[in-house]
Amino acid sequence: MPLLLPFAELEVGQHLYWQLGNLKIHGQVFLSSWVVIGALLALVVVGTRKLERDPRGTQNLLEFVWDYIRDLSREQIGEKAYRDWMPFIGTLFLFIFVSNWGGALVPWKLIHLPSGELGAPTADINTTIALALLVSLAYFYAGLSRKGLRYFEYYVEPTPIMLPFKIVEDFTKPLSLSFRLFGNILADELVVAVLAFLVPLIVPLPAMFLGLFTSAIQALIFATLAAYYIGEAVHEEHH
Amino acid sequence: MDSITSAASVVAAGLAVGLGAIGPGIGQGTAAGGAVEGIARQPEAEGKIRGTLLLSLAFMEALTIYGLVVALVLLFANPFAG
Numbered sequence: 001m002p003l004l005l006p007f008a009e010l011e012v013g014q015h016l017y018w019q020l021g022n023l024k025i026h027g028q029v030f031l032s033s034w035v036v037i038g039a040l041l042a043l044v045v046v047g048t049r050k051l052e053r054d055p056r057g058t059q060n061l062l063e064f065v066w067d068y069i070r071d072l073s074r075e076q077i078g079e080k081a082y083r084d085w086m087p088f089i090g091t092l093f094l095f096i097f098v099s100n101w102g103g104a105l106v107p108w109k110l111i112h113l114p115s116g117e118l119g120a121p122t123a124d125i126n127t128t129i130a131l132a133l134l135v136s137l138a139y140f141y142a143g144l145s146r147k148g149l150r151y152f153e154y155y156v157e158p159t160p161i162m163l164p165f166k167i168v169e170d171f172t173k174p175l176s177l178s179f180r181l182f183g184n185i186l187a188d189e190l191v192v193a194v195l196a197f198l199v200p201l202i203v204p205l206p207a208m209f210l211g212l213f214t215s216a217i218q219a220l221i222f223a224t225l226a227a228y229y230i231g232e233a234v235h236e237e238h239h
Numbered sequence: 240m241d242s243i244t245s246a247a248s249v250v251a252a253g254l255a256v257g258l259g260a261i262g263p264g265i266g267q268g269t270a271a272g273g274a275v276e277g278i279a280r281q282p283e284a285e286g287k288i289r290g291t292l293l294l295s296l297a298f299m300e301a302l303t304i305y306g307l308v309v310a311l312v313l314l315f316a317n318p319f320a321g
Contacts, residue, residue: 176301179301179304179305179308180301180304180305182308183301183304183305183307183308183311184300184301184304186308186311187304187307190311214297214300217293217294217297218297220294221294221297221298224294
């Protein structure tokens, strides 16, 4: 669809393909996620270079973020196990949050690619499925390492009738996690693109703010659910 | 893609979002109504109610988004295009 407006192009399903052995990978997703990772690393390195007793500036911001992530994971995972999983939850939250906002706030359209377009890495289903499968692996590992084979008791509690449902749940968890994030971020981008296509000035702004808001909430939801699944796996029943 | 397939895909994409919006719409209305009632009864709990409400609204919204994903697959990555 050739449009005349430079900021309102809709390109869904077009990618910048890189050939890696037998694999075709989506180059634009890699480029934008490297930018996100680089931004996060730079922020953390700058914020922790000169640690002070009274935090100021970047260090203050980082400590606030740390507190926030600690509260989130402690609330879901529980006092005993949350320290092991806080880095994982925090990484997920920060990567998704910065990806979502980076996709919305950075004017990627100014950089021209031969094919496809730069945007939020989380608007590509492969990224979100990878993140969701990581969460699946994480909660299995958490349960197995904490409880050993007793972890599988969880599948037949409170009654063995629940067994098929719990097994299906293991598949629907990553499915819903990945689709929720992917769909929300892509929907935000599409709504803004369609509005900007119809009315290029001012009118898309409220939709953009709504998009920023929902993408922040989606990052929070992804992290909260990951922590909740891990917490469910490490939770000890008190008989 | 032949014309019947594309016509069916476009109709199905519309139906996927439209029908998928009904349930979550009702659910979000109920949730928001409950939250307003709660705030009216206990104005000092507004912050906590708002946080919980936003989180649960996002969960309900995800259901419509599933319909949207199906619609987008039909429009941009149609497996029946042949």
